[in-house]
Amino acid sequence: MLGVTKLLCETTETKKGVTSCVASPRLLQFSQDKRPVVVWNITKRCNLHCLHCYADSKNQDYKHELSTQEAISVIDDLASFSVPVIIFSGGDPILRKDIFELARYAKGKGIRCALSSNGTLIDKDIAKKIKDADFAYVGVSIDGIGEINDRFRGMHGAYNLAIAGLRYCKELGIRTGIRLTLNRRTINQLPAIFDLSERENIPRIYISHLVYAGRGRRIKNDDLNHYETRMTVDYIFERALDFYRKGIEKDILTGNNDADGVYLFLKMLKVDPVKAEEIYRLLLKRGGNSSGVAIGCIDNLGFVHADQFWMHYSFGNVRERRFSDIWLDLTDPVMRELKDRKGILKGRCAECSYLDICGGNYRVRAEVEYNDIWASDPSCYLTDEEIGISKQIPQPPFNSPLSKWGDRGVKGKIGGFEKENYAVKVA
Numbered sequence: 001m002l003g004v005t006k007l008l009c010e011t012t013e014t015k016k017g018v019t020s021c022v023a024s025p026r027l028l029q030f031s032q033d034k035r036p037v038v039v040w041n042i043t044k045r046c047n048l049h050c051l052h053c054y055a056d057s058k059n060q061d062y063k064h065e066l067s068t069q070e071a072i073s074v075i076d077d078l079a080s081f082s083v084p085v086i087i088f089s090g091g092d093p094i095l096r097k098d099i100f101e102l103a104r105y106a107k108g109k110g111i112r113c114a115l116s117s118n119g120t121l122i123d124k125d126i127a128k129k130i131k132d133a134d135f136a137y138v139g140v141s142i143d144g145i146g147e148i149n150d151r152f153r154g155m156h157g158a159y160n161l162a163i164a165g166l167r168y169c170k171e172l173g174i175r176t177g178i179r180l181t182l183n184r185r186t187i188n189q190l191p192a193i194f195d196l197s198e199r200e201n202i203p204r205i206y207i208s209h210l211v212y213a214g215r216g217r218r219i220k221n222d223d224l225n226h227y228e229t230r231m232t233v234d235y236i237f238e239r240a241l242d243f244y245r246k247g248i249e250k251d252i253l254t255g256n257n258d259a260d261g262v263y264l265f266l267k268m269l270k271v272d273p274v275k276a277e278e279i280y281r282l283l284l285k286r287g288g289n290s291s292g293v294a295i296g297c298i299d300n301l302g303f304v305h306a307d308q309f310w311m312h313y314s315f316g317n318v319r320e321r322r323f324s325d326i327w328l329d330l331t332d333p334v335m336r337e338l339k340d341r342k343g344i345l346k347g348r349c350a351e352c353s354y355l356d357i358c359g360g361n362y363r364v365r366a367e368v369e370y371n372d373i374w375a376s377d378p379s380c381y382l383t384d385e386e387i388g389i390s391k392q393i394p395q396p397p398f399n400s401p402l403s404k405w406g407d408r409g410v411k412g413k414i415g416g417f418e419k420e421n422y423a424v425k426v427a
């Protein structure tokens with residue numbers, strides 16, 4: 001996740017014109033240590049059927065999801081492991097009856113909790129429960145205005161319900177944000193989404209690039225091309241600056257394409273090299289893509305993944321081992337390599353001058369495109385010149401020991417056995 005407003009607008013000028021970040025406490029996210037933020041897909045069930053859903057959620061019961069008691073034990077472990085944040089996601093986490101009990105318990109253990117929802121189930125009563133559970137933030141996905149959102153999210157009336165949900169939260173003083181996933185079907189809605197956030201006084205906008213996971217893989221061909229992505233990111237930067245100039249407090253973030261950080265740095269370099277240097281320093285602290293390092297995922301059945309888009313490969317299950325043990329276990333080759341990926345990445349990423357601040361971007365997209373998790377991310381929209389490559393880099397397939405990844409992952413197996421059968425295995 002790239003804090004565009006933080007990087008672009010909140011580095012402050014000293015008298016001598018030297019930039020500094022000390023005046024903005026929100027910039028502290030860049031100096032946090034690397035205990036992972038955990039995205040917890042606490043249920044797979046969802047009342048909507050969004051075209052891009054990375055979890056491939058449906059409106060059905062999923063057997064053998066973690067019980068309340070199992071979830072409480074996981075929270076105990078996450079707390080003793082100093083996990084700073086849990087993002088409860090799904091499916092829609094509100095469909096889980098014990099969601100507020102779990103969030104309250106986690107908060108009591110010192111973990112900040114955020115709720116990632118489609119917003120349609122948030123009425124007055126649910127908003128009160130969100131408030132009482134002390135969620136720090138509620139993010140609601142809206143992929144367009146009215147019908148356009150409804151078509152994308154698979155339910156007539158979803159837009160109006162989501163807006164109502166946001167308003168109920170806002171009335172109670174809960175911090176809210178809206179999220180849009182970029183693709184050909186939603187791109188022309190971007191200006192309207194920024195306008196919506198201004199009209200409704202929603203403080204945070206999160207623009208996500210498409211990751212080819214779950215149903216998102218089926219709409220891979222709807223992903224923006226590199227030119228479109230650049231134009232879109234330019235637009236996002238411009239709107240962030242515009243809000244800032246007008247004195248409107250708005251936190252604009254992009255997600256799931258770490259080339260955005262490099263792009264922002266390169267743009268700033270042309271107009272303000274001193275500020276660019278400060279941005280570089282902050283990006284370096286962040287370290288770019290942090291799947292398996294500063295972000296992790298637990299799914300509804302207790303499987304641990306490198307991030308929420310990588311559900312087809314698991315490092316283990318919290319029913320068998322503690323999350324903290326799984327996370328630190330470097331005998332898993334993927335976990336080991338993610339934590340020290342620099343010499344393993346291939347292609348353009350291996351040669352890139354900005355690998356230290358990008359981290360090689362998303363391995364899942366490389367896997368889908370090239371069947372090799374260490375190949376370049378195909379969504380990197382920077383030119384060879386921009387990233388300091390002059391020679392032609394050969395593209396995969398490479399002769400990687402993991403080039404058979406698809407056999408282990410995409411066909412639905414994790415950790416050597418079929419995921420669907422796991423519940424039977426532990427029963």
Ligand code: SF4
Nearest residue numbers: 349352358360361380
């Ligand atoms: S080439 Fe790879 S490491 Fe460099 S900016 Fe692009 S995605 Fe990031």
